[in-house]
Amino acid sequence: MTGAGTEFRLLGPVEVHQPRTGSRVVPPGAKQRALLAALVVEAGHTVSVERLADELWGAHPPRGAANAVQAHVARLRRLVGPLDGRAGREVIMTEPTGYLLRLGEATTDAGHFRRLSAEGRAAAASDPDRAATLLERALSLWRGPALADCRGGPVCAAEADRLEEQRLLTLEAFYEARLRSARPDGITDDLERLAEEHPLRERFADLLMVALQRAGRHSEALAVYERVRRRLATELGVTPGPSLRGRREALLRQGPPPFPSWERTSERYERYAGYEGYGEDLGHAGDVTDDDPALRAAEMARIGRRLAELSHELRNLTRRFDALTESSHYVTDPLSRSFADQADPR
Template sequence: MEVRVLGPVEVLIRGTPVHLAKRQHRLILGILGIEVNRTVPSEQLIELLWPGRPPARPRAVLHSRLSELRALLRAAGDGPVHQSVATGDDGYVLRIPTPAVDAHRFGELIVDARGSTSDLRARDVLRQALGLWRGPVLGGWSLAGPAGALVSSLEAARLTAIEDLYEVELRLGNHRLIADELAALSAAHPTRDRLTSAAMLALHQSGRSAEAVSVYHQRRVWLSTELGVDPAPALQQLHVAVLRHDPALEQVSRPDQLDRPA
């Protein structure tokens, strides 16, 4: 069984999607997938399914929903697949291999990429990891409490992986290919210094220094208006370097620089 949570919740058995019509079934399976092989307390699931308005006898209703989910999984497979959703210590647990959940496979690939000594390989693995994402975690459901923190953590990890990828692309000299993508990402995520820095550098190296300066000014205005602060010192220094056409900013990777020392 494979569970996908990096986008709308999906479950596949032997590669075939299982139709989960009820939102509650998808939400339960998604949370159990994120917490794979760890017991999720019943109270947490109850709060997620019925925030602030639980039904009468909520544990009984929750048990009923889990029974329905197991029945759907049983009907989709001829083995003990449905037994993967098990009763734990005052809660429920999804017992499947960790890499069978896309969120955990994503994490493993990110670790692999960061341990690589080759920028070419790091780029390929990062793109593979980011390719697992089909949209917002759990399809964009807004969750509170511990589950909300888990979702936010995954979304933040995605942005960090995107930053890692584009910094690798810059080292490989692909600034012209990524400049527009980075400018759009920087505008969409104005709190991310690394995206703004990479966008400025890619634009400048592509002969679009005026646009690089514009990215900086947009960031400065947003920070001043929304947070009442100035850009980080590193961004300010990059801005000055772009204005001065500092030769150090023109350096790009050559083929003999693609493999970094361990």
């Protein structure tokens, strides 16, 4: 039964969890898990049959892909049960062009993570201790890589990348809150590990340099800067951004370690990891000029995936439009025909 208390989990292997009983439901096959994940990612929106087929089989769908998708949906419905336990109130609804998942009173761990992260970042400037607590709770929801067992299709792959970027930005915010809080000690080892795991991500290096400077380890902090500078020059052909350069200058002057504003940190989070990725306006992508090369690369990858999705959707819509036109032998809306001709000038 899917209802109040039910949680669809995406922050790790995909599953459905019932906190009241501690039970969990794991779809038995990879395609069932991918189907559930794609519908949860797009909860409240219809996902076309063509898009679901692309998610499950990629460039090699079976014959009768629509019937195969329908069979997988039927099995998934039996697994998750009716909405709120009411007969006839299916969690997965059949729509004219595809399928739609209704959450009802159910939740997702990804949504819970985003809310806690937003609350933590909002509290950071005025109450870093509370911010650190909220951000730590958000990070504790992760059980492994996002959508760990169903990242083969474009919907799940894009959402997994988006969630991973949000996780990293939340980690950055968490460690900055810890450095600002009443309990700043004991995080240097964590920051060293994160800076090593993400060598092109300047923010972790920045925070590590602050922690080392506070511990009186100035030469080690300068060595972190030099390591990042060489890596950026070798792999990306760029120099460190203003924040990291300012940190180095403060170290050379023996001045106090400055922090960038929390408003800037929040802006970075919203720009690069906003959940509304599928519906956002990409027309101003050229205006993005963030200092962090890793974030620029993430933005470029996200736009590339979105362009691929739009291209796939446009082809499907054009084929559908042409099929309807041929079957009716006329077009009632000349503007629609004009748009279709522009979209696919064959």
